[in-house]
Amino acid sequence: xxxxxxxxxxxxxxxxxxxxxxxxxxxxxxxxxxxxxxxxxxxxxxxxxxxxxxxxxxxxxxxxxxxxxxxxxxxxxxxxxxxxxxxxxxxxxxxxxxxxxxxxxx
Numbered sequence: 535x536x537x538x539x540x541x542x543x544x545x546x547x548x549x550x551x552x553x554x555x556x557x558x559x560x561x562x563x564x565x566x567x568x569x570x571x572x573x574x575x576x577x578x579x580x581x582x583x584x585x586x587x588x589x590x591x592x593x594x595x596x597x598x599x600x601x602x603x604x605x606x607x608x609x610x611x612x613x614x615x616x617x618x619x620x621x622x623x624x625x626x627x628x629x630x631x632x633x634x635x636x637x638x639x640x
Contacts (some may be wrong), residue, residue: 570611576637579604583633585618591630600636610634 570576582600593613600607613634620627 570637574640576608576639579607579636579638581633582610582636583631585629585631588617588628588630591615591632596632596634600634604636604638606638607636608639609637611637 579600580603582596582603584596584599586595593610596613597607597610600610611634613632616631618629618631
């Protein structure tokens with residue numbers, strides 16, 4: 535009887551682990567990797583990155599984050615976008631990771 539109880543507990547815990555585990559994958563979306571040609575016309579302020587839902591993403595969100603971090607930001611260049619997809623049971627969640635370089639024109 536004790537062995538049956540132990541086996542049931544192991545099976546229950548295994549099933550619980552299988553049910554609550556998920557999988558996350560990253561996929562490349564775009565890379566606008568270009569700086570303005572004349573490096574003497576701008577100053578690099580620093581890297582900026584955000585993670586947003588698929589419905590609330592865009593350059594405007596990245597630019598606003600850059601303005602929050604570096605108030606003198608004029609532009610965000612070298613923008614990279616990756617899509618993050620997480621699957622949990624029968625549900626799928628997508629978000630975007632965006633990053634770029636905040637610059638200020640002289």
